[in-house]
Amino acid sequence: MIKAILIFNNHGKPRLIRFYQYFAEDMQQQIIRETFHLVSKRDDNVCNFLEGGSLIGGSDYKLIYRHYATLYFVFCVDSSESELGILDLIQVCCYFFKMLCRKKQMVFVETLDKCFENVCELDLIFHMDRVHYILQEVVMGGMVLETNMNEIVAQVEVQNRMEKSEGGLSAAPARAVSAVKNMNLPEIPRNINIGDINIKVPSLSPF
């Protein structure tokens, strides 16, 4: 289980805090401080896992983190999670934070690797609510809800459209669903070859 997701900058200022296990508010702050203290004193090219601090879970508790430029992304997890899996999950999250905050066309997933390096701190705080909503599509109650990036995009798109229709602001034209299918993606092969499992092509308009 993911006990908490903490994002803070190089000075320990929290930028996104999400606890999936209940802790009183002052305890949350202590955990953030302790985690920052543990993570920030480590060199950049050491391993991304570390035995957790004393505050959350004792011995059955690990910190899995990434450090991008000015930000630390820390997932506090127990031993039931795969370390490398979580490490990938952090990248997926970063990718979405970046894309969604920039309000880019979110209909397709680009190659991931070029995007993480500069998730901007300001993006996170100026779009705090959005960042939470994206996170909700990936992690729920401390468990991973969805790992298919296109599926996540589809969900977020649904949200965006509902927002637009309510906001009455420059209601953007509906995203072209077909764009997804015709996009030529270098990294993620898209020739649809359904084996014995019937996989849905991400459809963007369930509604």
Add this chain to the structure above:
Amino acid sequence: MPAVSKGDGMRGLAVFISDIRNCKSKEAEIKRINKELANIRSKFKGDKALDGYSKKKYVCKLLFIFLLGHDIDFGHMEAVNLLSSNKYTEKQIGYLFISVLVNSNSELIRLINNAIKNDLSSRNPTFMCLALHCIANVGSREMAEAFASEIPRILVAGDTMDSVKQSAALCLLRLYKTSPDLVLMGEWTSRVVHLLNDQHMGVVTAAISLITCLSQKNPDEFKTCVSLAVSRLSRIVSSASTDLQDYTYYFVPAPWLSCKLLRLLQCYPPPEDGAVKGRLVECLETILNKAQEPPKSKKVQHSNAKNAILFEAISLIIHYDSEPNLLVRACNQLGQFLQHRETNLRYLALESMCTLASSEFSHEAVKTHIETVINALKTERDVSVRQRAADLLYAMCDRSNAKQIVAEMLSYLETADYSIREEMVLKVAILAEKYAVDYSWYVDTILNLIRIAGDYVSEEVWYRVIQIVINRDDVQGYAAKTVFEALQAPACHENMVKVGGYILGEFGNLIAGDPRSSPLVQFNLLHSKFHLCSVPTRALLLSAYIKFINLFPETKATIQEVLRCDSQIRNSDVELQQRAVEYLKLSSIASTDVLATVLEEMPPFPERESSILAKLKKKKGPGAVSVTELEDSKREGGELNGGGDRGPDTSAMSASNAVSRHSVTSNLSYVFQSTPSPSADLLGIRSSAPAGTAPASAGNLLVDVFSEAGPAAPSAAVNDDGFLRFVCKNNGVLFENQLLQIGIKSEYRQNLGRMYLFYGNKTSVQFASFTTSVSCPGELQSHILSLNVQTKQVEPLVEGGAQIQQVLNIECLTDFSDAPLLNIKFRYGGALQNLTLKLPVTINKFFQPTEMSSHDFFQRWKQLSQPQQEAQKIFKANHSMDTEVLKAKLLGLGTALLDNVDPNPENYVCAGVIQTKGQQVGCLLRLEPNAQAQMYRLTLRCSKDSVSRRLCELLAEQF
């Protein structure tokens, strides 16, 4: 610059955030935040109704302020308004606020639950998901109560959208984790298992977390998931990287799901069905094979995803521990990772290999990597990796490589990070002991340990070396010599002085022949450290000195001189002074014979689990030390030397032992026992002596004498204190000796009571002619009627180890003060045993609590104003004066404990009515504790004076 004024954003919010960011100082920031909080508060409180947009904006600001680490204690109501709205954007932020700032205000939860209920029944999947999210994130008991039955329905309903199913699965998981008692298994359980077959991979991903958790708690009910998981895994593993489409991540098909499936399988033993097992083994082999294939991408994500699966597969192989072929392959794979350039992989490989080392199939294979691991310990830059390497060395250690590993760990200790030193020290100590073939090596190792990392050597470690030296004749001379040499270093650690003091005191004679270590040299060496040591060490040294006097009469004059000097005999520390005085006296009065007897060499320590191993386990938490390791240590430790929890505590070690074995004068025994002697451990020794064998110590003898004398001579032992313990409680052990245990359970209603007596035969021999009778002495005869033994009589035979039960029905006719007596007779091995006990039936058992207001209480108090109606006692506290303890006792009494009645909140007042057949007796009680003086004043006023008196007597013994 990010979109401060983009159309969608909330301008006010962006401005506020910018303001905060521009604050030059912490004070300015706090000032700005307080201003904003005041503003929001006034807006929320204001008369003007806020529109959705403003509410959204303010709630968002509050979230931001919370993020900065400030407490938010308002806004919840507005958030609830928002989440009850029909607008999606308002609902969304309302739910977010509530999920982040959980508040247990019950009124609020009721409102939230209402809104959730509406959303769940709305049929709008987005709203349903929001509601499920909120439940999953908050996961409170109230929510579980409200929705635990609803969510399984949503989860398995045929028409539920996939995204809602996903959320419902995780939501249910959360509720199951927080309130397992509320999530009832039902017909949905079998359908949940079949979600593993769902077409939508996202549903499988979410469902598998739920199923894993449920399987851990109810493995049998979810057994069917094994075959489903295997076939799902097999389909994923054998698919081409293009098959799974969106769930393919950098050419790896569904890595996350594969990991989760492999985790689920780790909840179960290997499948019994041959076909399923075959399929699974095939999968595992495929995964291992794929690891050898050239990577399909150079990206780190590709290798991460692939290796995540690989590590889970290896965990599963280790978990099964039954396929030697796979185990060895796994080990080789990990061996490759040990030298991988990715630090993460090295870390994980070390960690995995640690568990692999405990399997008998792969232990040898793991050992082949010893050089790499030692190298990792020396050269890794990252302390967490080094720590893993140390763990692995510890796990792979056995007789063949112990010397090498211990030496490497010792040399690493000199530079080890402070954070892991203590654990390293324990591990070195354990390994040295466990695999010691020759004990001089062991002694060298531990002394080195003290030299290198003395500060981190805990008591357990140096106790242990002494225990071992004492138990092994062959090493004592060597130990004395080595420790003597070690003490010659100009600066040595205090722990070294302790070991030195102890060992030279016991075995200094073994090296005294050498003029370089003659008795006086030894003494002078020890005494040169004396003044630098702490009080406990000095106390230990004083004991060593008196042992010197015994071992080497020629040192007597010198040592007496030392003991006599003012800094000893007038030491401000009581313990040191007492030792100096008494040792001086002992050395001058006692004859050499007496001295030799008192200070006889320590007897061997009894064998028990190694105290250091126990400490390591405690440090790491249960489960950290593998079972094999424990068994190992039991076996090996046992054969090598006696273990023993008991530390050779400062001086007392030989002394208290000598005392118990030879019973010296009581005066002296006081001396020795006044030192912090391991009395608890003495008990431990006693209990560890197998029953029936000759007692090992005088203490044991004494106990035996008493206990045998008791039952052998027919006695009328009346259990006064046992009886008093039951005034405020109804259940417990009434009486216990070597032969018999009598337990009691009782319940009372109105003027009736029922008591269950449990007679347990503690011996292995049957009791014959077992009879019991209850008599009510004197006046009681007419008061407690019908102590009716329901089961005719108890069975006359009580088998060894058996327990029989007897029921007494009790009726209270009028108040009484003497307790009924229970008489028990039986034959044990020919001797007639006769026992009489007071049954804990007291007048207060028939209390009915009475609640009353302060006004009523004092009115009645005044009404009971005749002098004989009142009974009062002032007495000293015999037990803890803790409020909770007192309250529990007063409630156990049977009265109502009245709050807010006495003007002084420190005092306790109680009221109740005693129900007898003929009448009811009202009773009021007041207990005034005085914590400073450790005294109580107890006052009782009852409508019947005899009751006041009796209650007062009974209660005065309780506090």
